[in-house]
Amino acid sequence: SQTIHQWPATLVQPVGSPLSLECTVEGTSNPNLYWYRQAAGRGLQLLFYSVGIGQISSEVPQNLSASRPQDRQFILSSKKLLLSDSGFYLCAWRTPGLSNSPLHFGNGTRLTVT
Amino acid sequence: AQKITQTQPGMFVQEKEAVTLDCTYDTSDPSYGLFWYKQPSSGEMIFLIYQGSYDQQNATEGRYSLNFQKARKSANLVISASQLGDSAMYFCAMRDMYNFNKFYFGSGTKLNVKP
Numbered sequence: 001s002q003t004i005h006q007w008p009a010t011l012v013q014p015v016g017s018p019l020s021l022e023c024t025v026e027g028t029s030n031p032n033l034y035w036y037r038q039a040a041g042r043g044l045q046l047l048f049y050s051v052g053i054g055q056i057s058s059e060v061p062q063n064l065s066a067s068r069p070q071d072r073q074f075i076l077s078s079k080k081l082l083l084s085d086s087g088f089y090l091c092a093w094r095t096p097g098l099s100n101s102p103l104h105f106g107n108g109t110r111l112t113v114t
Numbered sequence: 115a116q117k118i119t120q121t122q123p124g125m126f127v128q129e130k131e132a133v134t135l136d137c138t139y140d141t142s143d144p145s146y147g148l149f150w151y152k153q154p155s156s157g158e159m160i161f162l163i164y165q166g167s168y169d170q171q172n173a174t175e176g177r178y179s180l181n182f183q184k185a186r187k188s189a190n191l192v193i194s195a196s197q198l199g200d201s202a203m204y205f206c207a208m209r210d211m212y213n214f215n216k217f218y219f220g221s222g223t224k225l226n227v228k229p
Contacts, residue, residue, distance in 0.1 A: 032215055043118075043205060043219035044159075051215070059216075088157060099209070100166060102149050103217060105159035 002027035006091045006106030014114055019064075019078040021109050023091030026072065031093040033074040034103065035066055038088040050074060051096060086113045117141075118206050120220035127196045128228050134181065135191040135223045137206030147209040148189040149217070150180070154202045162204075165189055196227045 006023045013019060025031050032051050036044040046059045048066035056066050063082060067075045074091055089109045095101040117140040127133040139148065150162040165173045165180045173180040181190040193200055203222045210216035 034215070041221075043221045044207075044217075046216065049215045057215070090157075090159060092159075094215075097214070099145075099147055099214065100164050101214075102161040102164060103159070103207075104161065105151075108157040108159075110157070 002093070002104065004091060004093055004104060004106040006109060008109060009107065010110045010112075012112045012114060013081050015083055016080045019076070019081050019085070019111070021076040021089055021091075021111075023074045023076075023106055024072055025074075025093045028072070028093065028095070030071060030096065032096045033068060033072075034092040034094070035074065035076045036090045036092060036105075038090060038108075040087070044090065048076070081113045083113050086111055118208055118218050118220035120204075120206055120223050122223045123221075124224045124226070126226050126228055127193075129198060130195055132192060132194045133196055133225065135193070135204050135206075135225065136188070137190055137220060138186075138188045139206075139208050140187065141208065141211070143211035145211045148180070148182070149207045149209065150178070150189075150191045151205045151207065152200075152202045153205060153222070159205070163191070193225075198227050198229060201225060201227045 003026045034049045035047040038044050049057050050068040064078050091106040092103040119138045146167045148165045152160045163173050163175045163178045165182050172182050177194045179192045205222045206220040207217045
């Protein structure tokens, strides 16, 4: 069966520090991968998605970036965090090409920028 | 642009009773997919049920069913025989017709099941 791992679970970082969140998927090949952010009490905002190694689509212009160095690895990064980057970050995967394929989420990373 | 509206920020239901969580959507596309997710306090998003716009029957998955009224553009989630473990946030989402990578999420409904 497929599993998705996301770490760390929680993170407290000062403003201006770098960020690296990692996500890996097991049990499936060529998944589409996603990074979402959830502000407190809000729905999910799509940040990036990837349909293959090295292919990144950005949905929201900001100081975050994403990379996909391997088929089942997705990384969210920032060179300098802002206070507004605080939130709950969720990685997800999906089987490409199927209309009824849902997003499958990791457990999330709660980021607090101080 | 697609839009998902969940008008109930919070709801209470008595254990063992049924509850309906509302979701309306706005799209002019003929083909779309609707999804419901559960988010417990631990944070992970759990997929519950899917309804395609061309599906003739309402989707069901165990105690979850979807009351799909296409003309009214509503896709309400019905949870039968509520359990304490059903207490969570519930999100309705719609997949874009042209870009399967884009899902639009509602703001969620917090369900509290009372013993």
